[in-house]
Amino acid sequence: MTGTQDHPQDILPLLADTPAPLARIGERTVSRAAFLADVQALAARLPQARAAFNLCQDRYHFAVAFAAILLRRQINLLPPNRGRTTLAEIAGQYPDAPALVDGPDAEIAIPVLRVSACGEAGESAEPIPTIPSDQTAILAFSSGSTGTPTVHARSWGALHAVTHQALECFGLQDGAGPTLVGTVPPQHMYGLESTILYALLGHATLLSQRPFYPEDVRAALAACAPAVLVTTPFHLNACLRAGLEWPQPERILCATAPLDPETAGAAERVFGCRLDEIYGCTEAGAIATRRTTRESDWTTYPGVEIHAKDDGIVQVQGPQHPAAVPLPDHIEARDAHHFRMEGRLADQLNIAGKRASLADLNRRLNAIPGVLDGVFIPPEPSTDARGVTRLAALVVAPGRSEAEIQATLAECLDPLFLPRPLVHVDHLPRSATGKLPRQVLLDLLARHGECA
Amino acid sequence: MASQTTFEQEVAQLIVDSLNLEDVAAEEIEPEDALFREGLGLDSIDALELALAISRAYGVQIRSDDENNRQIFQSLRALSAHIEANRAAS
Known part of the structure; x- marks a missing residue:
């Protein structure tokens, strides 16, 4: 695998060229070249289609499917849940899309393609592939007040932009090359950005398993040092209540709902590391961060700006947003780069x-x-x-x-x-x-x- | 009527208390019925809550990679048996 040089603006690499392994599966690590071999093999198996559902639950399988779909110039469909009606509604728009699965998803009424790659198909000797930056990489869905699910498209260029902003904020462009221990599913926007894209495009390694119970999280952190714990207030609270002895991660990232400063303080004490919260939403992706124990205001990612409109709605725009995106929360803008989140909008x-x-x-x-x-x-x-x-x-x-x-x-x-x-x-x-x-x-x- | 063992009665009460199942009586939980989806209709959040309660009450840590994690939460009987076995072992 040869290194990637500077790319013209209209194409962007699928992977960062770093020595950090792409993934960790149990005791094993998977190199970027081995990952690429899995991606190319799966891409060759994908049927001709505009899009594919990526329903893989194992994070390595998800990453292989994600990259293979991109490589075939197709779109990753990321449904908000696995309900039959939900999948049927989306499949109505993409009738030729197969479902890439790895679990016991027997009841899905869509042609399925099973993903079982595990980094043991050799190493690709080819250069890192590039993807057009304007290619639609994913479609995510949020439930709007109007009834039909609202579709949010992200281009590969947009995902690159937000990921590099985050890598800069969290020191993942170089450094120790930590393993990302995530309790969030990769289909969720936060899970995709923080547990898949940080590894693909940064100096970090993804953990294939998704620890769920506090004891799972403890075991994963112990096995993966140095580790970054990517979690939610819900899981963090459960871990704190479990009263276990915790191995020290390098950092904790937390998102999906605001964390109160007391819990953030307890987490920093108990885990012995800093905790950074990320603010984001399906509509705009991640846009801001704060060190919750030190500040209540959020600071936007580099290059991202917010502005309040007359009707009280606050919009955000960065290089990853083709147009300004209204935020689904009640937000008080301090200036173009700082804001306070007051609560959710009524609906x-x-x-x-x-x-x-x-x-x-x-x-x-x-x-x-x-x-x-x-x-x-x-x-x-x-x-x-x-x-x-x-x-x-x-x-x-x-x-x-x-x-x-x-x-x-x-x-x-x-x-x-x-x-x-x-x-x-x-x-x-x-x-x-x-x-x-x-x-x-x-x-x-x-x-x-x-x-x- | 359900015929719970003494220990199953205790675990049934733990389930009802830790999950705030207001309209379920502990003694009415059928020992062999499914706890999740069908049956009591519990979900992943309940599983986590229940795991915390079990670790506090019995010092038994539930793990996803237990080979038979699905079976452990299969029913009141299976869960009670798992707790008893691991409590005794430790």
């Missing part, structure tokens, strides 16, 4: 770091045959510091059981958004204008609790 929910639109959830509930009326009730903002609070729902559906309604919702929603409890009522207490005041809904829910 946006965040459960354990996953976002959804309340309007979209309600639309899906009411679309179920036999549901005459229904409404989701968001939880009080983290009243229970112990665990995760869930959505509740009230439905008027005389002929449908709770199990039937839950099963239908499970086909289009992430399990985190399934209502708990789901309560049958005779009618919803709508006001004269059709509105459902929150307090009235909470009262109705509480009355159900007493009867049960």
